[in-house]
Amino acid sequence: MRNCYYFVTYSRLAILLWTSLIVVLCNCNSSFGCPSEEYEALLELRSSLLHNDYTSPPTWGRGRDCCLWKRVICSNSTKQVSKLMLSWLVEYDQFKQWRLDFNIFSSFHELRQLYLSSNQIVGSLSQIDISGLRKLEILDLSDNMLTETIPLSFKNLSSLNVLNLGHNQLNGTLNRE
DSSP states (O other), X not given: OHHHHHHHHHHHHHHHHXXXXXXXXXXXXXXXXXXXXXXXXXXXXXXXXXHTTOOOXXXXXXXXXXXXXXXEEEOTTTOOEEEEEOOOOSOGGXXXXXXXXXXXXXXXXXXXXXXXXXXOBEEEGGGXXXXXXXXXXXXXXXXXXXXXXXXXXXXXXXXXXXXXXXXXXXXXXXXXX
8 A cells, every 4th residue: 555655645745746847848938048039030140131131149149049149139037138238330441321120120129229330331311210219229320321300209208318310311300309
């Protein structure tokens, strides 16, 4: 009878351990690295760089965990991208232009800092819609070739504390009302 008791106890313990292991393994996909939506967006950004004959950061595309990639900082708690340091991806003596699709950034719901200075990004600033980046605190688009006016949608970025648009070809003003 005693052997039967130990068998039942160990069987329950084994089932509990296996169940715990399965739960942990199933949850690893969601907690390992950045979310797939952000991973795909970074690969799309990398593709955009390569398409324009730029070089992407060397670690981009290596492994599934984009939180380990250079120039990408993720939140320790959520593993979502919180900071992208993408300045100086191209050297000025190359005289290339990058027509960046800013829709790529709509996947980064926790993005707080976006640095894109000195990349020779061309296009109309008024066509850029980043209104979905509600948590964005710092946006640096300085030293590019952006034209036209500052979009009114920038006023909707309520968390934005720093906006650097210096050394572009912009005109107009943005009222702080």
